[in-house]
Amino acid sequence: MMAAIEIKELEKSYPSTFGTRRIPVLRGIDLSVEPGMVYGFLGPNGAGKTTTIKCMVGLLRPDGGQIRLLGRDADTLECRRHLGFLPENPYFYDYLTIRELLNLSGRLFGMAPAERRRRVDEVIRLVGLWGREETRLRKCSKGMLQRTGLAQALVGDPEILILDEPFSGLDPVGRKELRDLVLSLKDSGRTIFFSSHILQDMELMVDRVAIIINGRIVREGHLDDLISATVRHYELVYAGVDETAAARIAPGTERRDSHFILRAQTLEEINGKIREIQSMGGRVEALVPVKLTLEDIFMHEVGK
Ligand SMILES: Nc1ncnc2c1ncn2[C@@H]1O[C@H](COP(=O)(O)OP(=O)(O)OP(=O)(O)O)[C@@H](O)[C@H]1O
Numbered sequence: 001m002m003a004a005i006e007i008k009e010l011e012k013s014y015p016s017t018f019g020t021r022r023i024p025v026l027r028g029i030d031l032s033v034e035p036g037m038v039y040g041f042l043g044p045n046g047a048g049k050t051t052t053i054k055c056m057v058g059l060l061r062p063d064g065g066q067i068r069l070l071g072r073d074a075d076t077l078e079c080r081r082h083l084g085f086l087p088e089n090p091y092f093y094d095y096l097t098i099r100e101l102l103n104l105s106g107r108l109f110g111m112a113p114a115e116r117r118r119r120v121d122e123v124i125r126l127v128g129l130w131g132r133e134e135t136r137l138r139k140c141s142k143g144m145l146q147r148t149g150l151a152q153a154l155v156g157d158p159e160i161l162i163l164d165e166p167f168s169g170l171d172p173v174g175r176k177e178l179r180d181l182v183l184s185l186k187d188s189g190r191t192i193f194f195s196s197h198i199l200q201d202m203e204l205m206v207d208r209v210a211i212i213i214n215g216r217i218v219r220e221g222h223l224d225d226l227i228s229a230t231v232r233h234y235e236l237v238y239a240g241v242d243e244t245a246a247a248r249i250a251p252g253t254e255r256r257d258s259h260f261i262l263r264a265q266t267l268e269e270i271n272g273k274i275r276e277i278q279s280m281g282g283r284v285e286a287l288v289p290v291k292l293t294l295e296d297i298f299m300h301e302v303g304k
């Protein structure tokens, strides 16, 4: 099957402050995204996400490597027509209304007036801005602007949607709404590629993720596999014993109200502790696997 997005050995460097040398930012990125997927591009600040995305959408020229979208070279016009893009910091003419801005985008796509009107109405509904489309952009909340940016990315009915940090600045309700919106776009068969520096943004919605650190992809796969394969430790919460008993079960046990919490690396160790707790008349209240976070992966990769 032809990949929706195919990146091979992508390299990019920027000139240093005084232009005396070049600083490598992308050091050979390889990525492949199948059509219809929601794909997460995860990495800490400064890892190279935006640089990669700018190369994908043709805003930056790579120093080396290849980018193909739907089988075509990324820097062809034909290719751009199938692409919707939400930049990291969308900039709008803020005296326009939402509808005016979307109309303008439609015009840039060369849509005929009737088609444009129909499509603009459609995307306004799609992103949940119906009834608010006459609001001037300068009066829009961060959430409304983010939706407007998304609507703009959707005007041309793209097969591939590229979103750079779409969750930034949204409150929990806004995040949930955006997640639902992305999933409904996925249902319509689009390929969605989005970046974030927050692991939690990826949960509940991505099919696969690539983790980029310092210009290299360090992990790729199903998010669940990446995280569950890497439980960092377990926390066991128990009660019903006194402080001396708790100290005997595990030195350095933490006390919280009437509970004790101990940490262990393996399930074997945990089972041993549970037996001890029960033999002393205590009871287990909870067992929590503490999973790897992006920071842990980052620290691990940096420490290599
Ligand atoms: N125009 C530029 N000139 C010089 N250096 C740049 C330029 N743009 C980005 N950089 C540097 O390239 C590196 C990668 O930046 P990039 O914006 O791609 O990271 P990012 O992963 O998108 O980070 P964030 O999560 O903060 O958005 C950073 O060290 C940044 O300082």
Ligand SMILES: [Mg+2]
Pocket: 049, 050, 051, 088, 164, 165
């Ligand atoms: Mg960025």
